[in-house]
Amino acid sequence: MDYWGSDTGWSMGSSEPAASSGGGVLAIVFGDYLNAGKALLASAHQLTDELGASVNAALFDGDEAAGDELVKAGAHSVYLITSDSDSLMAGYPEAIVTLAAQLLPAAILLTSGRQGDELAGLLAGRLGGTLVVGANALSVDYSDQSLIASQPVYGGAAIASWKLAGKPQIVTLRPGTASPMLDESRRGKAEAFSFTMPASPLQVSKSNSPAPTQELNHASVIVAGGYGAGEDGFKLIGELAALLGGTVGATKSAVREGWAAPAQQIGMLGATVKPRLYIAIGISGTPEHLMGIAEGATIVALNSDPKAPIFALADYGIVGDLHETLPAFITRLKKTQ
């Protein structure tokens, strides 16, 4: 398939949507992950601001209010799409291919994760172009308007920087790559967009079994406790994990004390986890535990000992009493949700 009969570059020269002549960026956003979508739009703006190209968003299963939020976060136009929950991948590929055929974006951005990376792969196969997944930085080579994407490789030991050719250039960005922006004065439009699902020989139905997303090795957010958390601390850890939509993990010491189940143990004799966010509560940071955390996670550590080894690995740390800080964190989360 080739929707791109002629080269569509970045430049638009106006704030009008790209529908008639192609170009610009299309950000794929899911209603359940609006914040991640806003961050994508911020990344898109960093690329297009100087070129005056448009930034559009495809919002799945979000309402007009959510569309308006995306406009204020940087989208010129938001296309509101209802997914097909009875289809594989909820009809996302078919919807995006149909929309892309109209908009002819020069680049398509998604948030990296299992859903985003696989969807990006499908789109790249259907639309042609180029693909990089899991990028943590994005820039433009203005000489030929190609994207340059950087990604951690070889387990995080190195950073590779790639220049993409062809169109569309499809990139999935790791969460946390950019901070969402907010401009209350921005105006744009949100409109419904419909697509047709082609007939499929597959029969798809939802099973009664729960998805394994809350198992440790699938969890994207983990709140883990160690010996320093104590039995009372684990009650707070459970509350925090539930609030964040995450899963509770534990060190060997905590499991030995009976504060967590063996299935929740993380480390050399337990699970190896790959969350995007790992909050370590009262965990000293022994090598046996740390080897269970894959590179790439953002680690937040809370410990009363400023010399705890966990701080050498953490991205953010709080030295303090968890019985004061955790309740404050939970209260703040509830207040600002």
Next chain:
Amino acid sequence: MKVFAIITATPVDRVRVVGGQLDFGAAGKIDPTSRAALVLALGLSDDVTALAVTGLHSDDALHETLAYGAKRAIAIDNVNAAKINDALAEARLLNQAIHELAGDEAAVVFCGTGDDSLSPGVSNPVGAALAGLSGQEYIGGTTSVKANGANLDITASNDKSMLTITAPANKALVLGVSDPAIGEHTLPWAGSIINAYREGKVETMSVGIKEIEPKLTLNQLAPAPKREGPELLTESPAEAAAALVEMLRSRALI
């Protein structure tokens, strides 16, 4: 029906930076989700062909598939994947190889979506790209596949719910496997190991594509910057909590 398992390799030891250079180690092994994909494939058929595009440690991983019971292990050597890292180019090579090997039979292709050796926490998109460019249905998060008469009964997870899928057994499919725990405790059995030792040979294959033009150019490959230590929040508990919530929200981590 012809069953294939797409194999990705990972270094046995973690890649390290030694003297400013990357040390990839001397040996590789099969990536855990590729092993899961192979185990599911072997559960469906005892005639499984393992395929990999030649790259870092790919031969080691393919040798392992023979020990697990794959009938053939084939390295596609048109282009070295370690040099191109272009998932689409890799998918094109695999697509052509499957087309040449399957002939008129429907191909059921299992592909692991984890990628321990590359970008951490990121899913390998090669299987999905293969489905996209070949026009086949793609089922991600596959957890089980069973033959049921003229159909295949498949279960898969889409992160929100488990799905049950019935597919005609004569329909080509690409199945993404993301759970490394599948087949975690499946060990190669002695017969396969002996056969692999005696007769096992990784074959090479050049597929009939005149030119693969990678669309990715490597600008730079450099050791990752050393971590400087954490950003410490030292205010009162309430202030530290507020700062932490703000930071996590601003980075779209919660």
